[in-house]
Amino acid sequence: MPLPSLSIGGLSARLPxxxxxxxxxxxxxGLASAVANAGGIGVIATPGIGWQEPDFKTDYVAANSRALRKQIRAAKDKTKGIIGVNxxxxxxxxxxxxxxxxxxxxxxxFSGAGLPLNLPELVDAKSSTKLVPIISSARAAKILCRKWLSRYNRLPDAFVVEGPKAGGHLGFKPEHLDDEEYALERLIPEVVKxxxxxxxxxxTKIPVIAAxxxxxxxDIRKFLDMGASGVQMGTRFVATDECDADPxxxxxxxxxxxESLTIVxxxxxxxxxxxxxxxxxxxxDGAKIPFSCPFHCIQTCEHKDSPYCIALALLNARKGSMKHGLVFAGANAHRVKSIVPVAQLMESLQQEYELSRQPIEPLAQEESPVEAAHP
Known part of the structure; x- marks a missing residue:
């Protein structure tokens, strides 16, 4: 059986x-359009997206908004597929x-790193843009459904449920990262329920996406068998020809x-x-990397007391300056062995899915601590 399609608010991707x-x-x-052309949903990341703009340090807001517009237009020029932004x-x-x-x-x-409680009020009611929160618990899904219904008379078009094996910033306490109670295999059935x-x-269908x-x-088959409608993958797409980062x-x-994967x-x-x-x-070792912060890009960043600038460290890595850069990666990054075209990766995922015909049972479910939702 081939991979099923994924529908989000009337948008249909050939692959989930x-x-x-x-x-x-x-x-x-570059990457987003390649994924969309291969049948998936490509996503443009927005943090610091204006780094190539001449006024990036003098007019941070305008530079990033302008760069985002450029990237969306560039992606649309390259594909008729589905493009999102994070x-x-x-x-x-x-x-x-x-x-x-x-x-x-x-x-x-797609919006996470906090609950996007007011996201609908920033979007014109006539807009066709779909809104998909990224969450890490069933409780968050319940809160958002209730808040959006009461304030805006609408529901999320889907949820991305991100577990503790993701790369980059994680929505969990450090002690919960290896706790089976917070495993994605437990979160997906809870959010579906x-x-x-x-x-x-x-x-209205509200697809749940495993990430x-x-x-x-x-893995895709496993989570679809648990009730997910699709998956989100980051690490696999870094090791592709079309990824926008430096080789x-x-x-x-x-x-x-x-052993090289670590929690920071x-x-x-x-x-x-x-x-x-x-x-x-x-x-x-205690080194403090000198930097100035002409823009306060993240609300929770204590830049005056920080040993380094997270934005500059991530940007340095993206540019290939590995001695001065931070490389975020998922828990399975060590399994990556080669860099391949996006189309080849998507084809291999389909083949693996078709070969893994035996459904994988989810972890034994005890009585869920999350109370049932009542719209």
């Missing part, structure tokens, strides 16, 4: 695969980026082993998963 948004500058129009709630220019994306008629806005009453009441540690076609960034994934304490106050390198060794 969403390419995760990866910043700074790792997933832009806009983090904690960005200080969150509202500006949302409005720019909507004005450019982006297909989907929570959204079901809202679906029934509204007569964080999804690596193979077998040295991609090679870091190929060279990584399991980010300046924004969240744990993050990254590939250990010279930069992280220096930070761990």
């Amino acid at each position: 695969i969403i390419q995760g948004g990866m910043g700074v500058g790792v997933s832009l129009s 806009i983090m709630v904690v960005l200080t220019n969150f509202a500006h980026l949302v409005r720019a994306a909507v004005e450019e008629r982006i297909d989907i806005i 929570i959204v079901a009453p809202f679906e029934q009441e509204s007569g 964080g540690g999804v690596y193979s076609g077998g 040295a960034f991609k090679q870091a994934f190929v060279d990584a082993d399991e 304490k980010s300046p924004v106050g969240m744990p993050g998963r990254a590939i250990r390198n010279e930069f992280l060794d220096d930070v761990e």
Whole structure:
């Protein structure tokens, strides 16, 4: 049986695969359009997207909004497929980026790193843009459904449920990252159960997308068997020809082993998963990387007390300056062995899915601690 399609608010992708948004500058129009052309949903990451604009340091908001518009237009020039953007709630220019994306008629806005409680009010009611929160618990799904219904008389068009094996910033406490109670295999059935009453009441499907540690076609089958409608994958798409990052960034994934993956304490106050390198060794040894912050890009960042600038560290890595860069990566990055075209990756995922015909049972479910939702 081939992979099923994925429908989000009337938009239909041939394959149920969403390419995760990866910043700074790792997933832009090049990667997003290639994924869309291959039948998935491509996603442009927005943090620091204006880094190539001449006024990036003098007019941060305008530079990023302008760059986002350029990237959306460039992606649309290359594909007729579905293109989304990932806009983090904690960005200080969150509202500006949302409005720019909507004005450019982006297909989907994915939004996490905080609950996007007010996202609908930033989007014109006549807009066709779909709104998809990224969450890490069934409780968050329930809160958003209730808030959006009461305030805006609408529901999310889908949910991306990101587990603790994801790369980059993680929506979990450090002690929960290896706790089976917070595993994605537990989260997916809980979120599916929570959204079901809202679906029934509204007569509208709310797809649940599994994210964080999804690596193979077998993983895709596993989560679809649990009730997910699709998956989001980030790490696999870094090691592709079309990924927008420097070749040295991609090679870091190929060279990584399991021991090199580590959890870091980010300046924004969240744990993050990254590939250990010279930069992280220096930070761990107490080095403070000198920097100035002409823009306060993330609301929760204590930049005055931070040993380094998270935005500049991510950007340096994206540019290939690995000695001065932070490389975020998922828990399965060590399994990456080569860099391939996006089309080849998508084909291999389909083949793996078809070969993994035996359904994988979810972890034994105890009585869910999450109370049932009542719209």
